[in-house]
Amino acid sequence: MERTYIGDAGAHVGETILFKGWIDVRRDQGKLVFFDFRDMTGYIQGVILPNRAAEMAEAVKDARPESVVAVEGIINKRPERNVQADKQNGDIELEITALTILNKAEPLPFEINVDTKEVGEESRLKHRYLDLRSARMQRNMRKRDEVQKYVRDFLHDQKFIEVETPILTKSTPEGARDYVVPSRLYPNHFYALPQSPQQYKQLLMTGGVERYFQFAKCMRDEDGRGDRQPEFTQLDMEMSFVDREAVMQMNEALLINIVQKLFPEKKIQEIPFPRISYKDAMEQYGNDRPDIRNDKEDPNSLAFCWVIDFPFFESTSKSDNPDAQGEWTYTHNPFSRPIEEHMSNLMNKEAVGSILTTQYDIVLNGFEIGGGSIRNHSFEALSKVFELLGHSVETIESDFGHMLQAFKLGTPPHGGIAWGFDRLMMLLLNEPNIREVMAFPKTGEGKDPMMSAPSTISEKQVEELHIVLKKPKQ
Numbered sequence: 001m002e003r004t005y006i007g008d009a010g011a012h013v014g015e016t017i018l019f020k021g022w023i024d025v026r027r028d029q030g031k032l033v034f035f036d037f038r039d040m041t042g043y044i045q046g047v048i049l050p051n052r053a054a055e056m057a058e059a060v061k062d063a064r065p066e067s068v069v070a071v072e073g074i075i076n077k078r079p080e081r082n083v084q085a086d087k088q089n090g091d092i093e094l095e096i097t098a099l100t101i102l103n104k105a106e107p108l109p110f111e112i113n114v115d116t117k118e119v120g121e122e123s124r125l126k127h128r129y130l131d132l133r134s135a136r137m138q139r140n141m142r143k144r145d146e147v148q149k150y151v152r153d154f155l156h157d158q159k160f161i162e163v164e165t166p167i168l169t170k171s172t173p174e175g176a177r178d179y180v181v182p183s184r185l186y187p188n189h190f191y192a193l194p195q196s197p198q199q200y201k202q203l204l205m206t207g208g209v210e211r212y213f214q215f216a217k218c219m220r221d222e223d224g225r226g227d228r229q230p231e232f233t234q235l236d237m238e239m240s241f242v243d244r245e246a247v248m249q250m251n252e253a254l255l256i257n258i259v260q261k262l263f264p265e266k267k268i269q270e271i272p273f274p275r276i277s278y279k280d281a282m283e284q285y286g287n288d289r290p291d292i293r294n295d296k297e298d299p300n301s302l303a304f305c306w307v308i309d310f311p312f313f314e315s316t317s318k319s320d321n322p323d324a325q326g327e328w329t330y331t332h333n334p335f336s337r338p339i340e341e342h343m344s345n346l347m348n349k350e351a352v353g354s355i356l357t358t359q360y361d362i363v364l365n366g367f368e369i370g371g372g373s374i375r376n377h378s379f380e381a382l383s384k385v386f387e388l389l390g391h392s393v394e395t396i397e398s399d400f401g402h403m404l405q406a407f408k409l410g411t412p413p414h415g416g417i418a419w420g421f422d423r424l425m426m427l428l429l430n431e432p433n434i435r436e437v438m439a440f441p442k443t444g445e446g447k448d449p450m451m452s453a454p455s456t457i458s459e460k461q462v463e464e465l466h467i468v469l470k471k472p473k474q
């Protein structure tokens with residue numbers, strides 16, 4: 001018999017069908033044994049009637065919650081008094097005629113048919129595959145996929161293509177520490193994992209792609225501060241021949257569509273999204289990601305705003321950028337272009353501190369959910385920025401030579417943005433942290449208790465990588 005999905009059960013009243021899935025709950029009531037069965041499409045109640053108890057006794061003995069089963073039976077309408085109108089399949093019931101245990105579950109480390117948020121993080125992540133079966137985690141994964149599909153379709157309709165960029169690459173100046181990977185073939189040389197695909201996406205513009213996007217994994221080696229993860233997902237985009245307005249409008253339209261189509265219960269406070277200058281945000285809210293919600297109690301209120309007109313440079317004495325070396329460091333992205341009126345100030349020592357960049361950040365309910373800029377695609381102007389940032393001629397050549405070279409070989413004007421996709425999903429799903437919207441996150445301390453990562457490696461591996469391990473400090 002072919003498998004029927006539980007979500008389609010209502011269309012099969014009176015028929016004998018076969019379900020495959022999990023036992024969600026088991027209730028023994030005297031001579032009757034009730035089960036709630038679950039598959040990826042939902043839940044249904046089943047019952048073993050006393051006249052069949054003997055033939056199924058063996059299987060029933062092992063039918064513990066979370067065991068995987070194949071179950072055959074007849075779909076019956078429930079008598080009026082037993083109908084549970086608020087439940088999926090609450091008007092029908094499966095009269096079980098055969099039960100096969102495909103994989104028996106031992107007693108569980110924690111209950112998963114309740115909200116698992118209360119379970120200790122270490123245990124939840126150690127058994128993440130169990131946690132993922134819970135209703136809330138299933139909703140989160142499926143909703144995330146719906147949004148990703150929506151985004152992909154929306155952007156493809158606008159002539160974007162998705163291009164994958166490398167994970168093994170070279171350090172990029174995103175302002176955090178890199179994760180590095182030792183090279184076996186080239187002793188004492190290292191790859192870096194990308195903090196973002198920034199340089200690649202710009203070089204794709206040189207490569208004639210014109211409209212690029214990617215759900216990109218980004219890796220930043222930061223201390224486990226707040227709600228950070230060593231790796232996270234960006235919705236990364238770059239477009240050729242656009243100005244700031246075009247990028248902002250396209251992104252605003254996409255965000256509005258996602259909310260209206262996929263989260264109709266949510267209400268966007270103001271459309272078009274208000275725009276606030278960095279200066280006003282700092283003066284009025286004391287930060288550059290203002291929470292402008294009128295009603296902070298309402299979980300369905302979404303207050304988007306743009307923050308623009310950021311200063312390009314700040315004095316290194318005020319910065320926490322680990323790469324800062326000269327008198328000035330960049331505030332967001334060294335590849336950004338100053339606003340047009342301030343382009344010439346790059347050449348004017350006195351005016352450097354007052355240059356505004358084309359950077360735009362998108363903020364939702366007090367969280368920065370994305371940021372980007374129009375890029376500096378002129379060879380001379382970008383060289384000048386690196387010089388102002390205190391790089392020597394040699395490091396400009398070794399670290400950014402490929403970008404500068406590309407900008408001498410026909411690079412169109414371009415700009416883009418990246419969304420912190422996990423953070424956006426967290427806010428849309430009313431979750432308290434980004435771990436709830438990732439399938440396999442790390443703990444707050446950057447560990448994966450399920451895989452036991454990070455872990456030691458074999459002596460042979462160490463040897464091959466030409467590295468020598470130090471004894472850890474006690």
Ligand code: ASP
Nearest residue numbers: 196198372373416417418
């Ligand atoms: N690459 C930048 C970031 O990760 C975003 C951008 O400017 O597109 O913050």
